[in-house]
Amino acid sequence: MTCLKPKHLQKGDTVGVIAPASPPNLENLERGIQFLIGLGLNVKKGKSVEKINGYLAGTDLERLDDLHGMFLDKEVKAIICACGGYGTGRIAANIDYEIIRNNPKILWGYSDITFLHTAIRQETGLVTFHGPMLGSDIGKVDTHPLSKERFLQLFSPAKLTYTEEISPLEVLVEGDVSGPLIGGNLSLLVSSLGTRFEVDTKEKLLLIEDVNEEPRAIDRMLNQLYMSGKLEEASGILIGDFCDCLPKRDLSLTLDEIIDYYVKLANKPAIKGLQIGHCNPHIAVPFGVQATLNTTEKRLIVDSGIK
Structure with missing residues (x-):
């Protein structure tokens, strides 16, 4: 499918804030919104952002309406997610992807938003952004400046060059390889298997990260990706942050x-140590654009995600 890049932002543009999964911490969310305002942006909040329905930010229909509404709203130039948690997989089958295809714009988030990244890219070709969210990351008082700085990629096209100047990197399998960058949260990628939105890793650079999962659970999920052929089909594998993925048992x-x-086992060029995921700093990257991994130089280059 053709790569569809959204238009860049300008100061004075309006961005929409939605919570397509779980409800955000409202105090953190407000600080995150003030950060966007500090970038020269206007902010429009979705109707269900402050709603609580158990572990969901409103009903499935309310969250779906917010997503559709922000893509249809001509005033809104980008959609920034308030937080992750759980819930995007519940609305994926009911999304009108024609609305998104006909109104391409920036979509930014990560964690549970991985399901939206995968579904939207594979249904429409739209480039989306895997980056820190307002209520769960940017609104925290200790957010690293690098996490905030990566929002600037939305204003002017620029490639990302990730080297050990950002974080120590370890080569697991040597090789130089290129392909569209995809992936995200391991749990959500695995949950797509067997569905209409099963992640397509063929000839792509696959990024994986996760949080609060025991090593045994990571083993189970990676085994499922391996047995389904997803690791071997990828052109390369990028290991992001696995935050608090510690054993809760002696053995x-x-x-x-x-x-x-x-x-x-997959034997594809791979590198570990990327500060991408549930970490601080969190280096935001676009999904669906070309990327090149050079293990000899421990360098990852990612094309701009905007036009």
Whole structure:
């Protein structure tokens, strides 16, 4: 499918804020909104952002209406997610992807938003952005400046060059490879398997990250990706942050042992240590654009996600 890049932002533009999964921390959300205002943007909140329906930010229909409404709203130039949690998979089958295809604009988020990244890219070709969210990241008082700085990629087309100047990197499998960058949260990628939105990894650079999962659970999910052929079909594998993925039992393999095992089974060029995921700083990247991994130089180059 043709790569569809959204238009860049300008100061004075309006951005929409939605909560397509769980309800955000409202105090953090307000600080996150003030950050956007500080970038020269106007902010329009979705109707269900402050609603609570158990672990969901309103009903499925309310969250779906917010998503559709922001894409249809001609005034809104970008859609920024308030937080993740759980719930995007519940609305994916009912999204009108023609609305998105006919009104391409920036969509930004991560974690549970991974399901939206995958579904929207594969149904429409739209480039989306895997980046820190307002209520769960940007609105926290200790947010790293690098996390905030990566929002600037939305204003002017620029490639990202990720090297060890950002974080230490470890080569797991050597090789130079290119392909569209895709992926996100491991749990959500695995949950797409067997559905209409099953993640397509063929000849793509696959990024994975996760949070609060025991090594045994990471093992199970990576094994499922491996047995389904998703790791071997990828052109390369990028290991992001696995935050607090610690064993809760005495007998356990380490997280590094598990990741190394499956990556080496797949035998595709791979690098570990990227500060992408549930981490601080969190380096935001566009999904669906071309990227190049050079393990000799420990360098990842990602094309701009906007036009």
